[in-house]
Amino acid sequence: MAIKQLSIFVENREGTLVNVTDAIAKAKVDIRAMSVADTNDFGIFRLIVTDIDKAKAALEEANCFVSVTEVVGVAINDEPGGLAKVIKILADNNINIEYMYAFITVSGQFAYVVLRVADNEAAEKILVENGIKLVSEEDIENL
Amino acid sequence: MHNHYYQPEAETMPVENIKKLQEEKLKKQVRHVYDNVKYYRDLMDAKGVTPDDIRTLDDIKKLPFLTKDDLREAYPYGMLATDLKDCVRIQSTSGTTGKRVVAFYTQNDIDLWEDCCARAIVAVGGDENDVCQVCYGYGLFTGGPGLNGGSHKVGCLTLPMSSGNTERQIQFMMDLGATILCCTPSYAAYIGESLKERGYKPEDNKLKAGIFGAEPWTEEMRRDIEKSLGIKAYDIYGLTETSGPGVSFECEEQTGMHINEDHFYAEIIDPETGEVLPEGSKGELVFTALDKEAFPLLRYRTRDICVLKREKCSCGRTFIKMSKPMGRSDDMMIIRGVNVFPSQIEAVLLNNGYAPNYQIIVDRVNNTDTFDINVEMLPEDFSDTPKTITKKEKDLQNAMKTMLGINPAIHLVAPKTIARSEGKAVRVIDKRKSYDTK
Numbered sequence A: 001m002a003i004k005q006l007s008i009f010v011e012n013r014e015g016t017l018v019n020v021t022d023a024i025a026k027a028k029v030d031i032r033a034m035s036v037a038d039t040n041d042f043g044i045f046r047l048i049v050t051d052i053d054k055a056k057a058a059l060e061e062a063n064c065f066v067s068v069t070e071v072v073g074v075a076i077n078d079e080p081g082g083l084a085k086v087i088k089i090l091a092d093n094n095i096n097i098e099y100m101y102a103f104i105t106v107s108g109q110f111a112y113v114v115l116r117v118a119d120n121e122a123a124e125k126i127l128v129e130n131g132i133k134l135v136s137e138e139d140i141e142n143l
Numbered sequence B: 001m002h003n004h005y006y007q008p009e010a011e012t013m014p015v016e017n018i019k020k021l022q023e024e025k026l027k028k029q030v031r032h033v034y035d036n037v038k039y040y041r042d043l044m045d046a047k048g049v050t051p052d053d054i055r056t057l058d059d060i061k062k063l064p065f066l067t068k069d070d071l072r073e074a075y076p077y078g079m080l081a082t083d084l085k086d087c088v089r090i091q092s093t094s095g096t097t098g099k100r101v102v103a104f105y106t107q108n109d110i111d112l113w114e115d116c117c118a119r120a121i122v123a124v125g126g127d128e129n130d131v132c133q134v135c136y137g138y139g140l141f142t143g144g145p146g147l148n149g150g151s152h153k154v155g156c157l158t159l160p161m162s163s164g165n166t167e168r169q170i171q172f173m174m175d176l177g178a179t180i181l182c183c184t185p186s187y188a189a190y191i192g193e194s195l196k197e198r199g200y201k202p203e204d205n206k207l208k209a210g211i212f213g214a215e216p217w218t219e220e221m222r223r224d225i226e227k228s229l230g231i232k233a234y235d236i237y238g239l240t241e242t243s244g245p246g247v248s249f250e251c252e253e254q255t256g257m258h259i260n261e262d263h264f265y266a267e268i269i270d271p272e273t274g275e276v277l278p279e280g281s282k283g284e285l286v287f288t289a290l291d292k293e294a295f296p297l298l299r300y301r302t303r304d305i306c307v308l309k310r311e312k313c314s315c316g317r318t319f320i321k322m323s324k325p326m327g328r329s330d331d332m333m334i335i336r337g338v339n340v341f342p343s344q345i346e347a348v349l350l351n352n353g354y355a356p357n358y359q360i361i362v363d364r365v366n367n368t369d370t371f372d373i374n375v376e377m378l379p380e381d382f383s384d385t386p387k388t389i390t391k392k393e394k395d396l397q398n399a400m401k402t403m404l405g406i407n408p409a410i411h412l413v414a415p416k417t418i419a420r421s422e423g424k425a426v427r428v429i430d431k432r433k434s435y436d437t438k
Helices: A016-026 A052-061 A082-092 A120-129 A137-142 B015-036 B038-047 B057-062 B068-074 B107-123 B143-154 B166-175 B185-197 B219-229 B342-351 B386-404
Strands: A003-011 A031-038 A042-049 A065-077 A097-102 A110-117 B087-092 B102-106 B131-134 B157-160 B180-183 B209-213 B232-239 B244-250 B257-259 B264-269 B282-289 B300-309 B333-335 B338-340 B358-365 B368-376 B409-413 B428-430
Touching: A003 A016, A003 A052, A003 A110, A003 A137, A016 A042, A016 A052, A031 A097, A031 A110, A042 A052, A042 B386, A042 B409, A052 A065, A065 A082, A065 A120, A065 A137, A082 A110, A082 A120, A110 A120, B015 B038, B015 B057, B015 B282, B038 B068, B057 B264, B087 B107, B102 B107, B107 B143, B107 B232, B107 B244, B131 B143, B131 B166, B143 B157, B143 B180, B143 B244, B166 B185, B180 B185, B185 B209, B185 B219, B185 B368, B209 B219, B219 B232, B232 B257, B264 B300, B333 B358, B338 B342, B342 B358, B342 B386, B386 B409
Parallel strands: B131 B157, B131 B180, B180 B209, B209 B232, B358 B428, B368 B409
Antiparallel strands: A003 A042, A003 A065, A031 A042, A065 A110, A097 A110, B087 B102, B232 B244, B244 B257, B264 B282, B282 B300, B333 B338, B358 B368
16 A cells, blocks of 8 residues: 655755756656755655656666655645644554655645655554545556 | 084984994894894895895895885784884884784884984974973874973973864963974964964964974975964974884974984885985985884885985084975875875775775865765665665764774765776875975
């Protein structure tokens, strides 16, 4: 069920991000969600895209250093307290969130959020048991 | 003018007497080494030279050279020429087992070495009324122990500060009225800056002279230091292989360093052919230790490029002068006073599972050397968070520190991003202007 995330290593230099975004644009792939983790020397640009295989191939073609990680996509009711509910479920079950970020696009009733946890299956199981809707690869394609 | 000497009979000896003395000492030393150092005896035998062939100073040309590679081969005891029971100390350079030099000293070796440092202190105007602040590193590094010993011999009040802790250095300097400062030139410049930042003017300190060595520096840097500290800045030269600082030192003329010729014989050679070049030629400096007992290196190639000149000096010393080193005939860098070889960095990378694909970037910012190493990360070390990479950087930095003795900043970069060589790889980018080349 987990969704696939692209991580791209970007050195803190002018132009490195242009190279990345250009490659994705040329591959005609849409970005659905993104976040950047940064340090003094480099950043890690994380993306959820409509066609991960195509994006990855295009990035590698452009000499980008890429890795693929599985993350949990969660559909949260787009209303006050929606996110709090999900976070509380995970906290109550001792599941630590390493990082999280939101999708750029929303679909009516839901806001989509990406969660990075140590054990995807465990997190997914707990969330489903608590009536939370997960985001699938198809959902992303249909956005 | 401070026309006085620590050992006038040696320092002002007529040139012909120096040569005679060197010749006598050379013959004796070659015999001592041949009899006691199998490694060198084998080299001589291979060249078909015996101690009997060395009758004049000029015959030194017949002797084989020693290089750092030989010291690596012979590590740790292969160059030792006395019983260990006669040795009282070691000093050492940083580096791997291979590149590390461990030099042994008898009490007499220490005495002569400290005499050389004492000569340097007296040559800059030092005497028993002076307060001598030594902020070279103490320990295995020769800088601290050498100048400390020299300062004792002169009778200065010695402040054995060792390196670092600038706050404390300044406090002692100002509170105890240090008059002579011994450290690396870049640290002297840094202290100058730090004093200024604290609102001190050059005339606020009691310093009159500084003895600065262990790394190359330019005339421009000399003028800057002299201005910022309100002192005269003097150069001193030496290397662990020959004893330590004090092999040569500057007098008030500041036109080169007088080599302590009663203890050392210097030659300039063509680094390519090994041919001895006439006086005044630019080439690689080679030293023969004439008096050393425990670790007596004959014709040791320093890899420093410089010029030797014997001219009448206004200070009255008759010893030949060497110019400041103008470069190296190998790839050694001197970073924060520490000798660093790219091969050491390569060894650490290989030991830690990295490909030997790296780039070293050295610069000098605010009078302190910066030392950065870019290394290509292993593909499996990259996932989606920075923490694996930053931990790997920290681990590699610790391994480098253990090997080199100084801390580089490690930057892991993406695989295949450091230019692969078509021809010779540019492994080192040194942006410092360390040498005057004319």
